Amino acid sequence: xxxxxxxxxxxxxxxxxxxxxxxxxxxxxxxxxxxxxxxxxxxxxxxxxxxxxxxxxxxxxxxxxxxxxxxxxxxxxxxxxxxxxxxxxxxxxxxxxxxxxxxxxxxxxxxxxxxxxxxxxxxxxxxxxxxxxxxxxxxxxxxxxxxxxxxxxxxxxxxxxxxxxxxxxxxxxxxxxxxxxxxxxxxxxxxxxxxxxxxxxxxxxxxxxxxxxxxxxxxxxxxxxxxxxxxxxxxxxxxxxxxxxxxxxxxxxxxxxxxxxxxxxxxxxxxxxxxxxxxxxxxxxxxxxxxxxxxxxxxxxxxxxxxxxxxxxxxxxxxxxxxxxxxxxxxxxxxxxxxxxxxxxxxxxxxxxxxxxxxxxxxxxxxxxxxxxxxxxxxxxxxxxxxxxxxxxxxxxxxxxxxxxxxxxxxxxxxxxxxxxxxxxxxxxxxxxxxxxxxxxxxxxxxxxxxxxxxxxxxxxxxxxxxxxxxxxxxxxxxxxxxxxxxxxxxxxxxxxxxxxxxxxxxxxxxxxxxxxxxxxxxxxxxxxxxxxxxxxxxxxxxxxxxxxxxxxxxxxxxxxxxxxxxxxxxxxxxxxxxxxxxxxxxxxx
Numbered sequence: 001x002x003x004x005x006x007x008x009x010x011x012x013x014x015x016x017x018x019x020x021x022x023x024x025x026x027x028x029x030x031x032x033x034x035x036x037x038x039x040x041x042x043x044x045x046x047x048x049x050x051x052x053x054x055x056x057x058x059x060x061x062x063x064x065x066x067x068x069x070x071x072x073x074x075x076x077x078x079x080x081x082x083x084x085x086x087x088x089x090x091x092x093x094x095x096x097x098x099x100x101x102x103x104x105x106x107x108x109x110x111x112x113x114x115x116x117x118x119x120x121x122x123x124x125x126x127x128x129x130x131x132x133x134x135x136x137x138x139x140x141x142x143x144x145x146x147x148x149x150x151x152x153x154x155x156x157x158x159x160x161x162x163x164x165x166x167x168x169x170x171x172x173x174x175x176x177x178x179x180x181x182x183x184x185x186x187x188x189x190x191x192x193x194x195x196x197x198x199x200x201x202x203x204x205x206x207x208x209x210x211x212x213x214x215x216x217x218x219x220x221x222x223x224x225x226x227x228x229x230x231x232x233x234x235x236x237x238x239x240x241x242x243x244x245x246x247x248x249x250x251x252x253x254x255x256x257x258x259x260x261x262x263x264x265x266x267x268x269x270x271x272x273x274x275x276x277x278x279x280x281x282x283x284x285x286x287x288x289x290x291x292x293x294x295x296x297x298x299x300x301x302x303x304x305x306x307x308x309x310x311x312x313x314x315x316x317x318x319x320x321x322x323x324x325x326x327x328x329x330x331x332x333x334x335x336x337x338x339x340x341x342x343x344x345x346x347x348x349x350x351x352x353x354x355x356x357x358x359x360x361x362x363x364x365x366x367x368x369x370x371x372x373x374x375x376x377x378x379x380x381x382x383x384x385x386x387x388x389x390x391x392x393x394x395x396x397x398x399x400x401x402x403x404x405x406x407x408x409x410x411x412x413x414x415x416x417x418x419x420x421x422x423x424x425x426x427x428x429x430x431x432x433x434x435x436x437x438x439x440x441x442x443x444x445x446x447x448x449x450x451x452x453x454x455x456x457x458x459x460x461x462x463x464x465x466x467x468x469x470x471x472x473x474x475x476x477x478x479x480x481x482x483x484x485x486x487x488x489x490x491x492x493x494x495x496x497x498x499x500x501x502x503x504x505x506x507x508x509x510x511x512x513x514x515x516x517x518x519x520x521x522x523x524x525x526x527x528x529x530x531x532x533x534x535x536x537x538x539x540x541x542x543x544x545x546x547x548x549x550x551x552x553x554x555x556x557x558x559x560x561x562x563x564x565x566x567x568x569x570x571x572x573x574x575x576x577x578x579x580x581x582x583x584x585x586x587x588x589x590x
Contacts, residue, residue, distance in 0.1 A: 002389050002532065002539045009176040009415060010183070011425060021137065024195055025081070026071030028135045033157035040064035040491060041152055041160060043138055044168030045128070046075015048465045048480040050119060051096060052166045053128040055481070055488035061495065066132040067154070073128065074119040076172040077112055082196040083208030084229035085112035086256075088366060089475075090295050093276045096477045097122055104264050108297075109256045109367075113206055133158075140431040141165060143460065148500040150461065164461045164491050166484075169427050171466055171476075174418040178221050182394035189410040193226045194417070200410065202237075210237035217407060218242070219383075219399060221391065222414030223249055224533075225364050228371040230414065235374035242406055243375075244383045244399075246390055247363070247531040250337045250356040252298040254367035280474040280556060286322070289315060298365045299474075302329050330360045344372040351375075353384045362530035416534065434459035448550060451504035451512045451574055452563055454487055460503035461494075463487040467549025469516050471559030482560065489567050490575075499577050508574030519553030 002008055040056060042049050045068035056064050070078045087094050091110035095118050098104060103118060110118075123129055137155040144151050144161070152160040175194040177183070183190070191197045198204050202212030210233055218234055219242040220227055227243075228251055234241050275294055282293045282300035287307040293300050306329050316322040338355040345351035354372065356363070374380055383401055385391055392400045398407040418426040424441045432440040435458045443449065443458060450456050453470025454463050465483045473479035494502045504512075527536040535548065552559040566573060 004540065007540075008179050008390065008538065009418075010179045011176070021069075022195070023071050023135065024197065025078070026135075028071070031156065033159070034133075035159045036161070037149070038063060038065055038160060038162045039495065040164045040166065041150070041162035042066045042166045042168055043152075044068060044075065044170060044173070045070070045073040045123075045132065045134075046077070046168065046170045046173075047096065047119070047477045048170050048484070049073075049075070049166075049168035050122055050128060051477065051481040052168055052465065052484035052487060054097070054122065054126045055484040056491070057126045057128070059488040059492040061488065061492060064131070065160075066128055067136050067138060067152070067160075068132065068134050069137050071134050072116075072120065073123045073132075074116040075170050076194075077116040077119060079194045080112060080196075080226070081198075081205040082193045082226060082230045083201075083203065083210065083233035085226075086110060086229060087112075087115060088225055088229075088364075089299055090275075090279060090297065091115075092272065093279045093295070093475045094477055096481055097125075098272050099269065101125055104259055107256050107258050109254060138429050140433075141429060141462075142431065142433045142437070143435060143462075145435065148460075164463065164494075166463045166465065166487055167427075168465050168480075172417045174426060174428055175413075176415055176418050177413050178391065178415045180221075180391045180394050180399070183411075185396055186394045186398075186411065187396045188398075188408060190413065191410075192413045192415070193230060208233055210234065213238040213410075215239050216409045217398075218410045218412060219244055219406070219408045220412040220414055222416065223247070224414065224416060225249075225366055226416070227414035228366050228368045230412070232368070232370035232374045234412070235377050235380045239379065240408075241374075241377075241380045242383050242408065243380065244385055244391060245353070246385050247533070248354050248356050249363055249366050250298075250334065250360070251371050252301075252337060252340065252365070252367045254369050255297075256369075276473075276475045276478050283474045284472075285555065286326075298367050302326065302333055302360060305329055305333070334358070334360055341372060344376075346376050350382050353382055358531055359526060359529065361526060362535065363533045432459075434462070447513075449509055449513055451509050452486065452566070453549075454483055455490075455502075455504050455575075457504045457506050457509045460501040463490070469513070469550045470552060470563075471556045472549075472551040473556045486563055486567070490572070493570075493572060494577075497577075502572065502575050502577055504574055505576050512574075516550050516552060520550060521553050 040061060040063070042052050042064060045066040049066055049068070050073060053064070053066055072078055086109045088109065091105040091108060092098070095105055095110065095115060101121050103121060106114060136158070138152060139155055140153045142151045147161065149161040149163055150165045152158065152162060175192045177192060189200055200212060201210040203209040213234070214237065216238055217240040218238040220231060220234060221244045223243065223245040228249060231243060278294045281287055281291065282295055282303050286303045287293060289311065293304040296304065306326060310316070316325060334356060341351050341354045345354060354375070375382060385401060395405055398405055423444065434440060438458050440459060443456065448469040450464070450469045453468040456462065465480050471479065490502060530536055532538045
């Protein structure tokens with residue numbers, strides 16, 4: 001662990017702005033600045049923004065725009081085009097609206113381009129390209145009480161005045177670079193996997209033949225979800241590859257056959273939601289007696305194995321008994337993962353460094369049929385930097401490890417995204433100011449304060465998606481979709497009733513925060529015992545209650561019932577409505 005947490009990474013700004021702001025995939029077309037009024041501005045066009053747009057459209061709301069930094073829809077699936085990119089969990093669950101669009105993924109783990117194509121498919125079907133603004137970065141959001149609208153300033157000089165705004169930046173919005181001492185002095189090539197440079201490596205998104213690396217010495221920093229997909233390609237084409245690892249991941253096999261057409265023909269209406277619910281049970285809740293596991297992969301193995309044993313030996317009679325048996329199964333599964341390393345990696349010392357010694361849920365579970373095999377290639381060397389808690393330093397020619405300089409031509413950063421950083425750093429918006437110019441960043445600096453996880457007092461007509469303060473579901477796109485549905489309901493109700501503003505009362509917000517925190521499941525033991533990852537903020541647990549969001553302890557179904565009942569009542573309980581709210585809204589800027 002390193003106590004500086006996210007501060008051990010470099011922000012994608014200043015001399016590394018190209019790691020974030022530039023678009024290597026599409027040219028930026030010039031346009032005149034906009035000066036306009038909107039009903040709704042949706043900030044972001046990844047899956048959360050797409051699904052928000054779908055629900056706005058379904059609610060009969062048409063005067064809205066998607067405002068997006070990239071050149072097209074897709075979010076993380078637009079930017080990430082590194083070799084080998086695939087969905088790392090069940091695509092039949094992950095890709096939303098399969099029944100509505102008539103599309104079925106071609107295999108269990110879809111390739112990145114297939115996912116981005118589905119983003120486009122959904123956007124076309126629901127008319128989301130209409131009025132969308134691409135290659136547009138939001139610089140500031142400021143509430144203008146004189147017109148009861150949000151003023152949106154962008155890098156294109158726009159002045160957009162939106163009645164409502166929906167924040168859809170997503171958890172994998174902004175890449176981060178490792179803050180290795182001396183990195184700015186390195187004279188070779190550096191790029192982040194989220195901005196893969198095929199001009200340098202050779203190849204292309206759909207055909208990643210990295211032929212230009214044949215005479216190049218390459219180092220890749222990181223061994224997480226991205227790296228395990230890209231490393232086999234770097235190993236195949238680079239003259240020399242150094243894999244720099246601080247903490248290993250658990251990497252299971254990945255059976256990924258083509259989708260069976262007979263299975264597709266057997267599917268009945270409602271099959272996708274049924275599968276998503278089954279995945280949530282199998283991966284999170286635990287399977288019930290006699291309940292099948294429709295997913296059957298690394299995500300569901302522990303609960304699948306437990307259910308099989310319980311069916312024979314009897315089901316636990318108490319939560320404590322269940323958790324004891326679950327921990328034992330966790331150990332057994334992780335030991336199987338370590339034995340898999342030993343069976344594939346020929347060099348024993350290398351194999352030992354690659355073995356994951358931690359709880360299953362400490363790091364994102366991964367799968368690959370080619371990752372461990374790459375370490376048997378003569379041009380691949382594993383550099384274990386756990387003892388120094390990261391790369392010691394960079395030089396003009398390479399990097400230093402245990403006193404030796406390794407000369408390289410290229411450093412590939414597979415160091416992830418600003419998932420758990422402070423919001424200002426994560427979202428990249430310079431100012432978000434509600435009533436009386438109160439900063440949202442300031443308001444939430446000691447923890448989220450919301451109603452239903454989607455609205456905040458002092459920030460009228462502003463809505464949030466992502467891991468904030470509400471229900472957690474195993475399929476992220478479904479969770480974000482349900483947030484978009486709830487938000488669209490509130491916006492539609494406000495427009496239909498002629499309301500100028502909707503905003504949680506302080507009392508309703510306080511009650512919600514108390515409900516969330518009083519029912520929260522304690523995961524502090526994982527934060528203490530796990531190696532560094534975004535699950536424990538890379539070691540900085542000063543915000544350990546909220547940096548990955550706060551989930552409703554009774555679970556997804558209970559949360560859906562709670563907010564569903566709220567919508568069914570139709571009275572917008574807990575919201576202050578109309579222009580009177582400004583007169584009795586408490587000033588909490590202190």
